[in-house]
Amino acid sequence: MMVGDKATSEATLLAHCKRIERIINESGDTIATAEALTTAGALAGLGNAVSACGEGQPFAATVRALATVAQQRRVAGGDAEVRKALAVAGGRDALFSPRLAALVLSSLDASTDPDFQSACIAVIHDVSEQCEPVSGHHSEGLDSASVANVFRTLCTYLVVPKVFSSDLQTLTDSNSWKRIHAFKVDAKHLIEIISGSLKRISETGLESETYVELLTRCAAFLGDADSKWTSEDGKKSATDLLLVLNQNGSKNSVAKYAKEILEINVKPHFQIAVSSKREVIRREERGSFGVKKTKKNRDLDHQQVFENQPWKYEVVECVAVFEWVCSQLKDSEIIPVQHLVIPTVLAMMDDYDPIYKSRGIRMFRDVVLKKLTAQDIRVSGLGNVFFETLRICLSHHSSPEVLREAYPAIIELVDTLELKGSRESVVKLSIIMEEGIIRGLRLAIGGKLEIIRTIVRTVPDLIDQLEACSIKYLEPVVVLISEVLELHEHDFETQLLCCHSLESVVATCWPRIHLYCCVILKACAAAWVHLDRASKAEEKDTRLINSKTTSSRGNLRSALQGLVSLLQKVCGDAMRDDADLLLSLDADVFGPLLAIAE
Template sequence: MSSIKSELVKLLERLRVPTYLSFVDGYATDTDISRLANTFKIQAELALKELQTLIQNATDNKLDDEEIIQIIVTCATFIGEESWTNSDLNKSAIATINSLITLQPKRFPTVTRMIQIFSSEILEKYVKPVFLKHTPVNVEKRSGKLKKQPVDFDIGNESWRGEIAKGSNILRWCILHLKNAEIGKTIGLIIPPTLSLIDDYNVNFKTRGVSILDHLLKELTPDIIQRTGLGEVFHEALSRCLTYQNEESHVSLLRQSFSAIISLISLIEKPNSEARFIKYEQILSNNVVRGFIFSGDKIVIRIILLEQIPNLSQELGIVMVKYLGELIQTICDSLQVTFEFTNKEQIIGLHYAAAKGLEKVISTCWPRIPQYKGRILKSVATSWYQVMRVEVNNNMLKKSLCNICQLLKLVCVQNNVNIKKDIQALLELDSEMFEPLLN
């Protein structure tokens, strides 16, 4: 074995994540584990720098393909948010992978091209075995249906979770560099672990799986989904994720799941088709309108639900009228939440999401809006008063509130409804305050 290959083996061994960190989810909180984690991170940072130097000196094909792949997958395990890594290690790991293209610049003009060349082998050797061994979910090749299978792990020993975390980091790093054609070639290696992550009981893993699927859906073409028959499998898995609305820890999962399922429906269902309308209406009814009830006082969850209204209004059009009463009530209630109630920046975000949703609802459901003119004007005036009183520097929110008033006046004119008395009442209350809003 050459000296450079011998040195590589030593460096990769130094970068192997210790077992005592494999079962720690996210940042270590135990004092002893935290100390050991910090020590490992320092050692890993040094090892990555030495590895970069080794790669720079490895000219004339001194490293073969398997060794290059080992470097890629080892570095990829540090590109995440696990207890054994941090932002500095993320950057160092990415820089180390980037340095590999200097070995064979004609063959690897970019990192993306290098990953595309090795993706099948990486997924087959370093991702597939981990998920086959450790996860209870499999995908039948013919039907594409989820199928439970027995697994051999001790539920009391969570060290196997680290293997899943490392495997998912490698999977995610590969997929970020694959386009439609390459994804199509490796779809059988990508989908099973992705669905396994989404089906996991751990919310962080579920979020990671949905994030991977969301990226895939933005790269895939409808023919791949139709050929594999996975459209309904994805829809079912994402629909389950949309029910996670009870805890603030579900925020990332919920936001990512909405993004993914909207991308999925747009991809697999034809515009203006009945199936498309039905699926979008199910999201509005089951996950947004009903979600407002279950989210309670969890402002961050409510913000995510409000953020879905513009897209759903665009898709459903006048169908939104069926839910107009509930939407107006929730949106107006959100605009009247006081800035002094809790975190001010969070409440400003709530007001902005509500205002943007209300703009779209008024534009979409304008024939039925005049009956709610008093409620809408009151809530907008309340939000405006708070914005101006505490001198909030948020021009986007102010602009949206002004837009709502202009839209409200327009739809009242179109429906021959008088709103001048309502406006005059506000101006008489405080003309200096409300003049910029109303005129």
């Protein structure tokens, strides 16, 4: 096609686009618009014009014209010929669809209606799926810099919007929800456009910067565990893109580019937050030329630290990228990037938000403890730092989700770093027992059930690690857990946990348990009486029968009988007088409880 002919074709195409937009704007309703477009032959003329035109700005105008039709839903299927003509043009260029998407998106401003932008992307997505495969010589002729520029431009539109940093459960703004839904759909389409194009240019190598950017976008969507900004279909599309990247480049692209991904997309955003915190600490230590700081000023400083967290509010997908990349690395692959991983994990563990704190602790267990050896952690010199950070998490002020992650993590840390039974191990485990279990349970009784359950559930693991040294804490542990067992008469789950914990205490501390067998037996008897009353109430009124409750009650009954049986075997005659007393009070009620022990 000569230059003059091409210019004429482009002018004709633009004229057709404007004509379609004018017809739509002048028509009053769906039927009128469809009739007007059909009568005028506007779409047919547009299809012919596309076929005669080369790539460039006119194609972008065509997409916007089709999007106007699609977004207003006034023509169903009447634009098929135009889409087909665009697909033919795409068959001549492996980068046609990504280029077109980048061109269209760049031409839209920030005030563009999200629905219209989605309609534009949907049109290009449909066209990309209709494009015929490009022959090898077309792929080989592509400029790698041009390829990189197109894909990196599209990646900017796959960055998760800041609206996702808000609490979606309390979000009521309709425009925000419109953007949220549009992003999920658009992201899926854009990923598929990129993936489809990469399949057609497999012979062309991508620059490493482009690989890093594309892998980061995959990580952002695949790492969205709660599907906050990604649909299930979007995750499937991201998985397909990852497979294509692995085929085009390294078989394990994530491991190859992990350092670059973390240095570019994670480290800078966490560094700002850490630097702000350090500056506040320095100001507090240094003072301000001898001027005493007021509480208000100190509060403002700390508020500034909390607000200056770009990894949480500015780069919404930052944590998701970090978590996903680390999860993809094998044990040996973590070591080269541990200088990027450990500070980030510590920053998350030290955060004030329970959600991010618990995610940080989970990362500590899954990455630091499981993928690094004890020697690696010792060499880093951060073993005690992690211990003290987790120790703070055991405070009674912590939320249930933080405690659920912190207790197993700190016990596992001690088990990893210290030899079982050594002085260092006993000292650290004793701190956990005193500050976490005993103090925590004293303050938690009468409070949140999840906190009580988490603490009680931890006791067997801690007793197992302390072994004979746990006898030192026998009295407070037995008394507190027995109190919970006795008081929580309608909470079968908590009572069942108490039974299992007391069993571990009895089995480990058996040489001294006879001193406290009466405390345990009293709690078991009280719980048994409540079970008996509930069963009799159901016999009188069948409406009270609940299959789930009945099953839980049966499990608790078996657990109580097992605990009493173990207590009898360990204590022997020391328990006889208390057992006889219970039978003398009510043999019908307490007989089944003591039957296994008899």
